[in-house]
Amino acid sequence: MELLDKLSVLADAAKYDAACTSSGAKRGFERGKIGCTSSGVMGCCHSFSADGRCITLLKVLLSNDCMYDCKYCVNRRTNETRRATFTPEELADLTIQFYRRNYIEGLFLSSGVLRSPDYTTELMIRALSILRREYLFNGYIHAKAIPGTSPELVEQLGMLADRLSVNIELPSEASLRALAPNKTKAAVLRPMRFIADRGQENRRELVKYRHAPRFAPAGQATQMIVGATGESDRRILTLTQSLYDTYHLKRVFYSAYVPVVENTLLPSLDTKPPLLREHRLYQADWLLRFYGFRAGELLDEGQPDFDPLLDPKCCWALRHPDFFPVEVNRADYEALLRVPGIGVVSAKRILVARRGGALRAEDLKKLGVVLKRAQYFLTCSGRSTAPLRLSLEGVRRNLTATERASLPAGPLDQLSLFEPA
Amino acid sequence: MAWREVVYEYDGSFDGLLCCIYESYTQKELPAAFFRTGELEPCLYEVRAVTTDAAHARRVYEGFRRFSPEVGPFLRRAYWTCLPEKELAIYRFAAKLYREGKPLLQRLSDETYHPLLRAVRQLNGELEQYRGFVRFSDIGGALAAEIEPKNRVLPLLRGHFCQRCHNETFFLYDRTHREALFYADGHSAIVPLEEFVMAPPDETEKRYRRLWRCFYDTIAIRERENPKLRMSHMPKRFWPLLTELQSDPDAIPPSPSLCAAFAAPGAPAAIPAPATRQAPAPSAPASAP
Numbered sequence: 001m002e003l004l005d006k007l008s009v010l011a012d013a014a015k016y017d018a019a020c021t022s023s024g025a026k027r028g029f030e031r032g033k034i035g036c037t038s039s040g041v042m043g044c045c046h047s048f049s050a051d052g053r054c055i056t057l058l059k060v061l062l063s064n065d066c067m068y069d070c071k072y073c074v075n076r077r078t079n080e081t082r083r084a085t086f087t088p089e090e091l092a093d094l095t096i097q098f099y100r101r102n103y104i105e106g107l108f109l110s111s112g113v114l115r116s117p118d119y120t121t122e123l124m125i126r127a128l129s130i131l132r133r134e135y136l137f138n139g140y141i142h143a144k145a146i147p148g149t150s151p152e153l154v155e156q157l158g159m160l161a162d163r164l165s166v167n168i169e170l171p172s173e174a175s176l177r178a179l180a181p182n183k184t185k186a187a188v189l190r191p192m193r194f195i196a197d198r199g200q201e202n203r204r205e206l207v208k209y210r211h212a213p214r215f216a217p218a219g220q221a222t223q224m225i226v227g228a229t230g231e232s233d234r235r236i237l238t239l240t241q242s243l244y245d246t247y248h249l250k251r252v253f254y255s256a257y258v259p260v261v262e263n264t265l266l267p268s269l270d271t272k273p274p275l276l277r278e279h280r281l282y283q284a285d286w287l288l289r290f291y292g293f294r295a296g297e298l299l300d301e302g303q304p305d306f307d308p309l310l311d312p313k314c315c316w317a318l319r320h321p322d323f324f325p326v327e328v329n330r331a332d333y334e335a336l337l338r339v340p341g342i343g344v345v346s347a348k349r350i351l352v353a354r355r356g357g358a359l360r361a362e363d364l365k366k367l368g369v370v371l372k373r374a375q376y377f378l379t380c381s382g383r384s385t386a387p388l389r390l391s392l393e394g395v396r397r398n399l400t401a402t403e404r405a406s407l408p409a410g411p412l413d414q415l416s417l418f419e420p421a
Numbered sequence: 422m423a424w425r426e427v428v429y430e431y432d433g434s435f436d437g438l439l440c441c442i443y444e445s446y447t448q449k450e451l452p453a454a455f456f457r458t459g460e461l462e463p464c465l466y467e468v469r470a471v472t473t474d475a476a477h478a479r480r481v482y483e484g485f486r487r488f489s490p491e492v493g494p495f496l497r498r499a500y501w502t503c504l505p506e507k508e509l510a511i512y513r514f515a516a517k518l519y520r521e522g523k524p525l526l527q528r529l530s531d532e533t534y535h536p537l538l539r540a541v542r543q544l545n546g547e548l549e550q551y552r553g554f555v556r557f558s559d560i561g562g563a564l565a566a567e568i569e570p571k572n573r574v575l576p577l578l579r580g581h582f583c584q585r586c587h588n589e590t591f592f593l594y595d596r597t598h599r600e601a602l603f604y605a606d607g608h609s610a611i612v613p614l615e616e617f618v619m620a621p622p623d624e625t626e627k628r629y630r631r632l633w634r635c636f637y638d639t640i641a642i643r644e645r646e647n648p649k650l651r652m653s654h655m656p657k658r659f660w661p662l663l664t665e666l667q668s669d670p671d672a673i674p675p676s677p678s679l680c681a682a683f684a685a686p687g688a689p690a691a692i693p694a695p696a697t698r699q700a701p702a703p704s705a706p707a708s709a710p
Contacts, residue, residue: 029585
């Protein structure tokens with residue numbers, strides 16, 4: 001098979017993996033080696049595909065010849081599709097040549113399960129060590145650890161890659177049992193646990209010996225499919241929270257389920273991917289990671305799903321009127337972060353700017369505060385920033401109207417003169 | 422006595438601008454406008470030509486240290502932005518800083534400080550974009566690429582690409598500001614260059630371009646297509662120079678100003694591929710990093 005065909009088959013098979021970041025790793029340049037990752041905290045996006053997702057890494061499978069039969073997956077054994085496998089040399093050459101031309105920041109390598117998880121991981125290790133040692137590639141590598149792989153192999157993989165990830169695939173064990181009969185929760189969590197422990201141990205080693213070999217310096221991530229099974233947003237978010245807490249994951253990715261195969265256990269083929277739901281989950285994910293929110297605060301039993309019309313932070317604010325208004329000139333950083341329309345950057349700017357004098361409402365806009373949302377929740381030196389005093393219901397209506405512009409156009413609502421009470 | 426209002430004519434470098442600030446304070450002159458040498462427009466004010474003196478420039482630059490070590494680098498970045506009348510904006514900010522001192526640096530929404538902050542933020546954003554959106558072509562073993570930025574990002578991209586491609590020979594041409602970054606064997610230089618025409622790609626280069634375009638087209642999920650989102654992350658002004666968005670797999674189209682050079686067979690001698698070009702003496706970089 002031509003390399004061009006192989007690439008199209010194996011990139012097509014990998015495209016549903018959401019992770020495509022190069023953040024968190026710092027690979028200084030070394031003489032004689034190719035490339036470095038200097039972007040540090042922030043990743044570097046090299047392009048954006050037609051669906052608006054960023055392209056940072058050459059995202060491919062090593063092979064799509066999978067022996068598993070996961071119902072939701074295009075690569076499953078029983079699916080009639082073209083199969084291909086890269087040789088390590090082809091993969092290394094593609095990575096290096098794309099990297100030189102500044103097309104990509106590195107390689108994202110996953111694979112279908114050939115023969116057994118261990119066998120597949122050994123193939124991946126071989127490909128990556130050829131890339132690292134023979135082709136002297138010093139850029140970013142993200143490798144997938146396949147559930148069920150033995151820890152020794154995960155260890156070797158982690159020494160070659162910057163980031164590892166194990167896909168949790170579905171948000172509950174029951175769904176996993178129904179849709180991915182060859183994978184179990186334990187098989188997924190075992191490598192995840194191992195990577196977390198090994199990473200911590202490595203950090204201790206690095207304190208003692210500066211040149212100790214690094215194990216997955218950019219940490220680990222995971223991904224789950226949203227909308228293939230019936231879990232509520234609350235369940236997904238609680239799971240996310242516990243993954244961040246117990247396994248110290250850097251990222252949890254969500255992937256709106258795109259129906260690719262017909263199966264009675266799955267949504268029908270004409271279902272649209274739940275993009276808005278995925279978007280809300282990402283918004284909530286950011287609130288967990290950067291804004292000090294807990295999953296239990298955003299969703300509870302009475303409200304197990306996100307409001308499609310309003311973002312999670314606004315919803316939280318409307319449910320907690322007692323927390324507001326927040327005084328811009330006095331509130332602490334944590335309180336500022338809870339205000340809709342204020343983000344990490346603008347909250348930090350407020351902290352700096354208010355030392356130089358009391359802030360007025362017109363200053364806030366220059367600091368990057370989105371007043372469209374924030375005005376209802378702030379006071380500047382005791383004066384409300386909203387032009388009108390509104391009821392909670394009025395605020396909700398205005399916020400929803402603001403949000404509507406950014407939402408995909410839905411079916412138009414018929415206006416009624418006689419609102420049902 | 423009131424300060425004399427004048428118009429400064431300087432050499433168009435950051436050091437030159439610092440010398441203008443020096444002149445203004447030693448001669449008690451208030452600049453009403455700045456012009457680069459040769460770009461002077463008729464005006465009613467007295468025109469003063471300021472010669473660049475490295476010692477004066479350094480004195481002004483070091484003087485900013487007493488407010489914060491970040492002021493100097495910040496103003497240098499501000500000077501590289503595309504802010505209209507940036508010289509005047511920088512001068513006014515410096516004057517206000519001398520008058521009011523350090524507290525000005527906290528007033529992020531100050532009417533003199535904020536425009537500079539916004540412009541630098543925009544420059545930093547464009548810098549971040551260009552780290553990703555530069556597309557090199559392999560031409561006879563050396564890499565070449567073109568960019569068309571709004572701000573002068575080339576001096577800032579220099580460190581990044583010299584590290585990333587430290588084992589390559591490369592050439593990066595800025596169409597907007599007509600200057601080029603050369604790098605070979607650990608030495609780099611930025612030199613003004615009026616025109617540059619990319620050499621046509623050879624077979625290997627075409628092959629990797631095709632592979633890249635194939636990857637780019639394959640990786641998008643059709644069911645999720647979202648042109649608006651793509652455009653907001655990757656505005657259309659970048660598209661003409663992105664390999665993956667060209668319909669013709671083998672060519673990178675020239676910018677309008679260069680079309681003439683392509684069309685006319687006897688066009689002024691365009692610079693050949695960087696591989697065949699005599700590399701500039703790296704010992705004398707044309708501009709400071």
